[in-house]
Amino acid sequence: MNARDITAVMPLLILTAAPVAIMLVIAVRRSHILTFTLSAGSVVAVLAAIPPAAALAPRQVSVLLIIDAYSLVFTGLILLAGLFVLLLSYDYLKRHEESREEFYLLLLTALLGAAILTASSHFASFFLGLEVLSVSLYALIAYLRINALCIEAGIKYLILAAFSSAILLFGMALVYARSGTLTLSGVALAMTAAGSADPALTAGTVLIIVGIGFKLAVVPFHMWAPDVYEGAPAPVAGLVATVSKGAVFAFLLRYFMEPGLVGGGVLAAIFTLVAVLSMFAGNLLALFQDNVKRLLAYSSIAHMGYLLVAFLASGPHRVMVAIFYLAAYFVTTLGAFGVVTVLSASERDADALEDYRGLFYRRPWVAGIFTVMLLSLAGIPLTAGFIGKFFMIAAGVVSSHWLLVAGLVITSAMGLFYYLRVIVALYTPAIPSAADIVPIRPLGKITLAVLVVLLFGLGVYPGPVTDLISAMTGR
């Protein structure tokens, strides 16, 4: 390992060192604001270390990690999302009686795991990254120990994540047994050589897909998502919806980066089925929800289905579309969970639809922000979600995946129904509820304002961002 290698992995190194250092600081002096500042500072430091690393990309660092433009774009995206979660968490934690400092440690380790996932070129680093991410999430989801729902969600996630890891490991073992290698490039070579003729190799790949499917919460591996979102603290739910899913998707896209790999046959059929099922099930089940967090959970299941359209697409803009869609989805989802976060009182999160009835008359700005976030999820013009959906349909049309395009169109219209239901509730006069007592502090306001600016920026003038992504990923 020489100096260049170290510069290339510097983002990961800083992200590894930061939790250790902050842990030591906590041991000396327990202070919420200090820990928060240090954590936010280290995330910013990692972001600052990305451009120097990008100058050296692409660079294979040991057999485990590849630092290329692709991984750095995803790392940047994930760290930005992490930063927003961090900013939203501060006031939220202040309202709760728990010890607050360790939350930031866990958040940083979760980001580390996610960052490793995006850069892994080997099954070993993939699995390590995934476990670092999952273990941090177990603790984060169950962080509010006095809340029974929270504990339940933590346990549920623990069992299902452990189970899916086991399936994943079994799949890797099968693939290794047939191909004799654990590097992604080696596996890809073996797969193109054998095609779908080798049943054990195909079975192994399918098991890996099942494991990844659990993490992405796509149908039929989605059962945990609504319960976990409902139980988890609102900012953590935002983290699960964005960082965890985004990182796993980044790995999935890299795994099947070679165009011919999902070209036809069993795998393409499986992915198409999963995508269409996710769109329909996510949107249909969301229709019946009276809990905003559960509604967002089902909506995110549907969005993962949409994301798979870009994954299955061919054509030059495939990676750009996927990354742009993820960016739009990140901004929107973080905004929606951000609104839930700033409105949550110490006893429980503001997740009942009733909490939002008539919000417009009591807190017009927050209601307005929630409205644009929901409209973006629905894909209405001026918002990032619209451009994302537009790119997605374009990707489906250019690769002639008519089934996926039809599914996308039909389920988008269904999706409108429940987003509009929430929006109408916001503007219906009602008596004040618990969510009104909570004071909203400047930090939360500023964070939400920045997200709204990003949302409109991506929605009205996406040119610079698409150019940046295209230039970075070279496609």
Place this chain on the structure above:
Amino acid sequence: MILLWIILIPFAGGLAAWVAARRDNRLARWVSLIALAADLALLTCLWWGGHGNPGPAAGAWIAEIERPWIPTLGIGFHLAMDGLSLLLVLLTVFLGLAAVLASWTEIKGDVGFFHFNLMATLTGIIGVFIAMDLFLFYFFWELMLVPMYFLIALWGHERRRYAAMKFFLFTQLSGLAMLAAILALFFIHGRETGIYTFDYLKLLGTPVSPDAARLILAGFLAAFLVKLPAVPFHTWLPDAHTEAPTAGSVILAGLLLKTGAYGIIRFAVPLLPGAAMEFAPLAMAIAVIGILYGALLAFAQTDIKRLVAYTSVSHMGFVLLGIFAWNEVALQGAVIQMLCHGVSTGALFILCGALQERIHTRDTERMGGLWDSIPRMGGIWIFFALASLGLPGMGNFVGEFLVLLGTYRVSVPMTVLAALGLVVSTIYAVWMVQKIFFGMNVQGWRVPDLFARETASLAALMFVILWIGLYPQPCLDTARGSLEGLREKAQFTLAEQPAQAGHTGGAHERP
């Protein structure tokens, strides 16, 4: 640059009204009114400025602006205005003013947000009429839906939620079908020429195989026929029109329906002339069915707003008929019919709103004998009822007459059947006035007559109807150039694809 102002002024006015309402509700109304008046002044200058000669020439723009927007995907910010667009934008701003005046006393809750939504809808509609980039067009097309949804869902009548949801789902789903069609055209053009662009002028004349053309046309027409609305896609309309507040009904009937017709004239037919010519006989049949069916159903209604809503279905049938006859006279008729239907139906909805504000019902069974207490409203009502049935001297007569004249050259049976619609419309229009204003005043209504504000705005609408009815030449001149241009483009494309023109061209005489 002027086009950008035309779009931005209403939107900025809406935002300003929202802010102003925190201080005073009256201020919000005035801000919207002034913004729209300024926009109207700007448009009038544009009209007169380019009006020394007999209208703009074929294919020439009155104003244009083009900037790159998302160059990676060939999306440009391309706005352009020709005579057709100018007339429709004028109608939009004019009816917008009437809508603001009509909601002066009707809307009491949340005045600021109401005006923001109203102005945002108008912005979207103006954008639809002048966007020359298909992506931008779709952008505005969707943009006008959300504020319209709010207008119905928040300030509407008894069954507003249901009506708003139905309206939104119909238009959104059909809009997505159009998006798929736009994308298909985009990729076909890119594959054929190597240039990936959404620019309307570049996409014109894209060689599309007949099968693909039929599918793409279906996507476009899904959106446009739902908006128009054509039978059998009209079921959202009676609900939405009836439940919307007065301003919402005026905008829906007066403007939103026109975007569908405009889309067919500007995009569907010129982009895919081959498939459109194949579809023309069916489209004309749908149009005639709409004319008769709408008129018959209008006669059966007891809710006055619902009655007026069904007359829209009938009148928009004439527009569809005129478009697919696709000769100069019929197209001119369709444009005049669009303008006059917008004004006269808008006026009837304003009258319905004013009446409901006074007697708190829309049920004709509970009305009668109102002439004694509100003769001024009665007189104006009769005027617009007569306009609606197509009395000579009123603008609607000119529109319907030209459409029938143009259609006669293409298909005699269709013309005869469509003319029957005029008879039925006489029945419902006269019957409506009789039910409301004459007969016994069973309920003993004693209500105030129209106020000066209402009278003034209705007088302006009456003036427009009479002006177009008696002297339609300025409007015909303004629209002629752009309609000629569109017909040339369609014919040019047909000539480029002789294989298609061969077996479809015969049915249609194109003078």
